[in-house]
Amino acid sequence: MKKISSLWVRSLKRKLLPNHLLGRFVAISFLPLISLEIALGGFFYARHWDALSHRLARDISGEIQSVAEWVDMTNLSDSEIQKNLKRLGTNLALEFSWKPNQFLPDQVKKRASKMVKPLKSELSGIHFPFQLHDSPYAEQTISVQLKRGILQVVVPRKRFFSSTVLVFLGLMIVSTLICFGIAFLFMKNQVRSMVRLAKAAEMFGLGQMDYPFKPEGATEVRQAGASFLQMRSRIQRYLKERTNMLAGVSHDLRTPLTRLKLQLEMLSQNTTTKDMQQDVAEMDQMLNGYLTFARGEGREESSFVEMSPFLNSLIDKFKKTGHDIELHAKTEARIYGRPTDLSRAFGNIINNATRYGTKTQIQLQKKQGMIHVIIDDNGPGIPAKKRIDVFKPFYRLDSARNSQTGGVGLGLTIARDTILSHGGEIRLETSPLKGLRVIISLPESQSKALK
Ligand SMILES: Nc1ncnc2c1ncn2[C@@H]1O[C@H](COP(=O)(O)OP(=O)(O)OP(=O)(O)O)[C@@H](O)[C@H]1O
Numbered sequence: 001m002k003k004i005s006s007l008w009v010r011s012l013k014r015k016l017l018p019n020h021l022l023g024r025f026v027a028i029s030f031l032p033l034i035s036l037e038i039a040l041g042g043f044f045y046a047r048h049w050d051a052l053s054h055r056l057a058r059d060i061s062g063e064i065q066s067v068a069e070w071v072d073m074t075n076l077s078d079s080e081i082q083k084n085l086k087r088l089g090t091n092l093a094l095e096f097s098w099k100p101n102q103f104l105p106d107q108v109k110k111r112a113s114k115m116v117k118p119l120k121s122e123l124s125g126i127h128f129p130f131q132l133h134d135s136p137y138a139e140q141t142i143s144v145q146l147k148r149g150i151l152q153v154v155v156p157r158k159r160f161f162s163s164t165v166l167v168f169l170g171l172m173i174v175s176t177l178i179c180f181g182i183a184f185l186f187m188k189n190q191v192r193s194m195v196r197l198a199k200a201a202e203m204f205g206l207g208q209m210d211y212p213f214k215p216e217g218a219t220e221v222r223q224a225g226a227s228f229l230q231m232r233s234r235i236q237r238y239l240k241e242r243t244n245m246l247a248g249v250s251h252d253l254r255t256p257l258t259r260l261k262l263q264l265e266m267l268s269q270n271t272t273t274k275d276m277q278q279d280v281a282e283m284d285q286m287l288n289g290y291l292t293f294a295r296g297e298g299r300e301e302s303s304f305v306e307m308s309p310f311l312n313s314l315i316d317k318f319k320k321t322g323h324d325i326e327l328h329a330k331t332e333a334r335i336y337g338r339p340t341d342l343s344r345a346f347g348n349i350i351n352n353a354t355r356y357g358t359k360t361q362i363q364l365q366k367k368q369g370m371i372h373v374i375i376d377d378n379g380p381g382i383p384a385k386k387r388i389d390v391f392k393p394f395y396r397l398d399s400a401r402n403s404q405t406g407g408v409g410l411g412l413t414i415a416r417d418t419i420l421s422h423g424g425e426i427r428l429e430t431s432p433l434k435g436l437r438v439i440i441s442l443p444e445s446q447s448k449a450l451k
């Protein structure tokens with residue numbers, strides 16, 4: 001039960017929180033700020049604005065009551081009352097007018113709009129019958145019934161409405177927007193340094209060892225960047241050492257091997273020497289394979305490779321030597337990588353197909369950001385339990401089959417090395433042509449300006 005609820009909370013969090021780091025940063029820093037502002041706004045409204053509106057309304061009703069009492073008691077003529085009211089009105093910022101011999105209809109109770117509610121409730125301080133002609137958001141007119149007529153008072157908006165709340169709200173919104181803008185720019189910079197690090201790591205995975213990258217941003221991100229650079233150079237150094245050692249050993253072995261070859265030639269020829277000569281020739285071939293592999297590695301620059309023309313030109317070479325080979329490439333696909341290394345890798349696989357079978361079919365497909373090259377042949381195939389071993393250096397299946405085909409057993413090793421260093425993978429299956437199916441998957445490149 002606990003597990004289910006924690007899963008539910010996690011999935012809700014995943015749905016509610018933005019996916020991108022920048023969105024998360026913004027949500028984390030602004031949700032508390034906005035909640036605080038809403039709480040402060042509510043508090044301000046309840047305590048300050050409401051109280052202020054009531055006090056303003058109370059003042060108005062007191063003033064109207066005093067003026068109404070004076071008009072009710074005075075013996076002055078109507079025109080003099082009118083004159084005095086005008087003067088009073090100017091002083092009190094209210095507009096009074098005297099309507100002698102007029103009477104209010106029966107009191108009609110109206111619902112006051114929210115804005116004039118404080119005014120309406122405070123008008124109970126007027127001890128004469130009165131009527132409020134409520135018009136929201138504008139000046140209010142109050143008619144007070146006196147003995148001899150009606151005293152009409154127009155209350156301008158500024159007398160009962162405090163604009164502080166609007167100024168306060170406006171300030172709050174503007175300051176939030178300014179903070180938001182500054183934080184957004186600042187966070188974008190922080191996120192950019194992480195995106196660059198992710199890109200450099202991705203390119204490293206694709207075999208591009210020298211992708212330009214400089215640690216930047218916050219200390220932690222810079223530390224991660226510096227560690228990445230250290231790791232990258234350590235791996236580069238390790239690979240270089242391994243390749244150099246391989247080249248060195250192969251090179252050094254060649255001299256005694258050549259000597260051995262010459263000595264064997266000088267011996268009287270019999271079956272033993274013939275076997276020994278064959279072994280020496282095989283060793284020579286292996287060393288040559290290693291040397292070619294070691295020399296070619298890590299020297300080449302990456303570039304965009306259009307798969308369809310790339311495969312076409314590759315199989316043209318095989319077609320020229322009379323092999324039955326077909327290419328089905330209905331899709332346009334591009335990868336980013338080292339063309340010579342790739343052509344050696346694909347060449348090794350196609351070479352195997354033509355060497356161990358008589359018919360080869362190649363397909364090019366594109367799925368979910370990956371390109372897949374499927375190479376089928378009608379040869380004897382590779383049993384499922386040997387499909388891992390054949391990638392080991394110098395591993396060859398049964399010698400009877402291989403004595404006629406001649407090879408050293410490095411083809412698949414080199415191909416897998418190249419494909420993995422391009423961020424791809426290579427799989428062996430049984431082909432519908434009854435032979436071997438090799439599936440090579442590589443990440444598709446979308447952008448032209450990758451570098
Ligand atoms: N298409 C295939 N059909 C059947 N067996 C295969 C096929 N491809 C490879 N093999 C088997 O896997 C072994 C390893 O292949 P790999 O390409 O590494 O070496 P190789 O072809 O023997 O020599 P080379 O180094 O010249 O390529 C081969 O010796 C062969 O027995």
Ligand SMILES: [Mg+2]
Nearest residue numbers: 352407411412
């Ligand atoms: Mg091979």
